[in-house]
Amino acid sequence: MRRAASTPEQAQNELVAIGLDEDAIAGLTQEGFAVEDRIQVSLIGSEMVRLIVPAGTTLDSARAAVVARSATAVVDLNHFYQPQSENKAGCSGEGCALVREIVGWPTSEITRCAKPPRIGLIDTAINIDHVTLTNTRLEVIRLSEGEATKSGAQHGTAVAALLIGASDSRVPGLLPGAELIAVDAFQRSGKSADIANIYDLVRALDMLVQRDVKVVNLSLTGPANAVLEKSVKAATESGMILVAAAGNDGPNAKPVYPAAYDEVIAVTAVDKGRNPYRRAVRGDYIDIAAPGVGVWTAASISGARQKTGTSFAAPFITAAVSVLIAGDPDMSHESLEAKIRQFTDDIGKPGKDPVFGWGLLNASRLCESISDTKPSAL
Structure with missing residues (x-):
């Protein structure tokens, strides 16, 4: 937002x-x-x-x-940092298609071809009783104990379900069966805004490093901050991979963080027609695009609805990276970047551009990546 x-x-x-x-x-x-x-x-x-x-x-x-x-x-x-979703009404009911089809996300349970490493999520509260998340490998850690400032569960529930939702539910996750450790670092500000401060974001990142999490989804943005920058560098130097939303402030907005840090994979959003999301931030730091408009995922209490924003594009890349490093958890960031580029369709100007980065994720051959050692074709 x-x-x-x-x-x-x-x-x-x-x-x-x-x-x-x-x-x-x-x-x-x-x-x-x-x-x-x-x-x-x-x-x-x-x-x-x-x-x-x-x-x-x-x-x-x-x-x-x-x-x-x-x-x-x-x-x-x-x-303060905020989630990156747009309060936009969409379809409801059985007529909503899974937009993951535009990137060729494998329809069969992808975890059969690879055992993804432990995934981390720093987000708002999550409704662990949602039917989509029951019987999943989900652990939620809440930093703030006060009920009065408890963050809303809309955003966190939607992102968690998109990542690991049960395969037999109305909103199957991208990696059903994967292990997800989610840290609720947010608090409610005012009537409807959820915010996370730098102090708590660093605490959350530190917790995930201690739990040996390899890939972390950060569907949140805020301003540049020296403490955050130092923490991001330390995390990536330890071998952690950070995937962040590019932001929803508009195409002419200034860069947002942590996505704009060099060490972070910055994810922008496209719609079903592979057009750029109208509110996505653009810039040289954008690395890759994924579906983020009308993404069908869990609602906060029950059922499902469409969600829009770069928040919901980031999990596609978090999931893809988790598969790509499944066979080599210690893959260097340089090797990972080269690997990711093998799984993109260059839909903008040739090469990397400020709208789509290297291009739109093409997940159709992800399972082949486990044994694929060919050099990048890009």
Whole structure:
């Protein structure tokens, strides 16, 4: 979704820092800062601290004060990130087709030809009692314990079902039978917006690294952030593959993150006619396209409905990557990029372009990829 006018871009009086030592923290406390929370982040090998800035101090001035205490610390605002779905009515009932057909997603249960590695998801709450998700290999970890701020289940349920929904349900997942560890890092803001702050996103990413998750779906976007950037680099250096939504702010919007980081696979959306989704962000960081308009998946309480947005294109690539690395979980990012390019149709300008990236996913030969060692044809 596009950021609602009433939803701020960051916490009004908070900073997040990595790499502060005890002397620096003690000095900041004397200056009027308060430590709201702190946690050791194994992913980075350092402590992450959430600071409340002194009353009357601007965030820029507060950040400068923290840097003055520790020039090597990574410090930024506690930015907010949101899911990337559009509230657009679609069809309902049995007449809705599975748009996965436009990329040739195998109709038979694809997990028969490969055992995908453990998949991670950082998203909103998930309705684990939805019929599509019963008897699936789903684990949900919630970061916030307060009921008053519990995030909505619409987005997370839809993405989880698209990934691993039961094969015999109305909305079969792309990888039914795969194991999914989902971290609910979001909280409700206002009446309907769900937001995740940087502090919780890094916590969620760290949890998934500790659980030996190989591929993570990030159907969320927000601004560039130094703490997020450092965490993304650390995660990918550990061998994790991050797949993120390109964003729904419009074709002329500025880049959004984490998709725009070089280490992340940025996924844009197309409709059934293979036309670009009208609200998808465009840019040189776009890597690949997948179906994201009118995607048939689970509704939050029961049943199913169409969903639109780059949020629902990202799971196609998360699933495809999981199959591609099934036979080689330690595949390098360079090798993976070359492999992905073998499974795209170049539907835009020749080569990589800012609308479709390398092109539209072609999943029809995914099962062959397990033993396919031929060089890229692109």
